[in-house]
Amino acid sequence: MSRGGAALVALLAAALLSGGCRRKHIPVSSVPQIPYPSCGRDPLPEGEVLAEGYLRSGEFSVERLISERFTLRRRDCLHTVTVRQEWPLNVADVEVVYDDQWVPLRAWKRMTLPGVHRTDGMADIRRYELRTPAIALTKLSNGVRTYELLRGERPTVVLGPGRGLITAWIRRAHLGVGGRVREVALDIRESLEVVRQVTLRREPDQYVAEYGRALRVYTVYGRESVFADEHDVVVGDLAGLRANAVLRTPAPPPLPLYGTPDPVHTP
Numbered sequence: 001m002s003r004g005g006a007a008l009v010a011l012l013a014a015a016l017l018s019g020g021c022r023r024k025h026i027p028v029s030s031v032p033q034i035p036y037p038s039c040g041r042d043p044l045p046e047g048e049v050l051a052e053g054y055l056r057s058g059e060f061s062v063e064r065l066i067s068e069r070f071t072l073r074r075r076d077c078l079h080t081v082t083v084r085q086e087w088p089l090n091v092a093d094v095e096v097v098y099d100d101q102w103v104p105l106r107a108w109k110r111m112t113l114p115g116v117h118r119t120d121g122m123a124d125i126r127r128y129e130l131r132t133p134a135i136a137l138t139k140l141s142n143g144v145r146t147y148e149l150l151r152g153e154r155p156t157v158v159l160g161p162g163r164g165l166i167t168a169w170i171r172r173a174h175l176g177v178g179g180r181v182r183e184v185a186l187d188i189r190e191s192l193e194v195v196r197q198v199t200l201r202r203e204p205d206q207y208v209a210e211y212g213r214a215l216r217v218y219t220v221y222g223r224e225s226v227f228a229d230e231h232d233v234v235v236g237d238l239a240g241l242r243a244n245a246v247l248r249t250p251a252p253p254p255l256p257l258y259g260t261p262d263p264v265h266t267p
Contacts, residue, residue: 031136039077047075061240070164092161108263121258140267152195175202
C-alpha cells in the first residue's frame with residue numbers, strides 16, 4: 001500500500017471510530033488495492049487439505065434442498081477455507097484467507113441466482129480486506145464497482161454462508177465443555193454486513209441419531225448450534241443439516257456454477 005493510501009485509510013478509519021460518525025458503512029471513492037495474501041513472491045500453492053465436508057438438508061431440516069461443500073487447506077504459511085452453499089433461491093461461493101494462527105486476513109463472497117439467463121448469474125461479488133486500518137469493502141454488481149469502509153474493530157472471526165466456515169474458529173478456540181470465547185466477528189451472511197462481538201460456546205455433547213454417537217455442540221450468538229466431530233470439523237447443525245454420508249434421502253441436483261469462482265482477481 002502506498003503511503004498516501006495508508007494515510008487516507010487511517011484518516012477515514014479515525015472518522016469511522018469517532019463518536020460523531022454513526023453510519024456503519026461509509027461510501028468512499030476508492031480503497032487501497034492490496035495484493036492477494038502470499039508467503040513470498042510466488043502465488044500460494046494449492047496446499048494440503050486439512051478438513052472437508054459435504055453437508056445437506058436432512059429429513060427433519062427446517063430448510064429444504066440446501067447443500068454445502070467446504071474445504072480447509074494449509075497453503076504454505078497461510079490457511080484458506082472455501083465454501084459453496086446451494087439452495088434454490090441463491091448460491092454462495094466464499095473464500096477466507098487466514099494467517100498461520102487462523103486469524104482472517106481477507107474474505108471474498110460471490111452470490112448468484114439460479115435460473116437466470118445471464119451468463120454471470122447476476123453475480124454480486126464482494127471482497128473484504130482486513131489488513132487495512134478499517135475494513136475495506138469492494139463490490140461488483142451489474143458491472144458497477146463501488147467501495148465502502150466498514151465501521152468497527154478489527155475482526156478476528158468471519159461468519160459467512162454455510163456452516164463449514166465456523167470450523168476455523170472452533171479449531172482455533174480449543175474449547176472444553178462449558179468454555180467460551182467472545183471475539184469481534186465480520187458477519188457477511190446477509191446483504192448488509194455487520195461487525196460485532198460474538199460469543200462461541202461449547203455445550204455438553206449431544207447424541208445425534210443419524211451418526212449413532214454423541215457429537216460436540218457449539219453455539220454462535222447463543223442461539224445457532226452446530227455439531228462437530230472429534231476433530232472439531234462441523235458435521236451438521238441443530239436445524240437439520242447433516243453430512244451427506246449419513247443421509248438416505250437423495251441429494252438435490254447441482255445448481256449452475258456461472259463460471260469458476262475467482263477470489264484472486266475479482267471483483
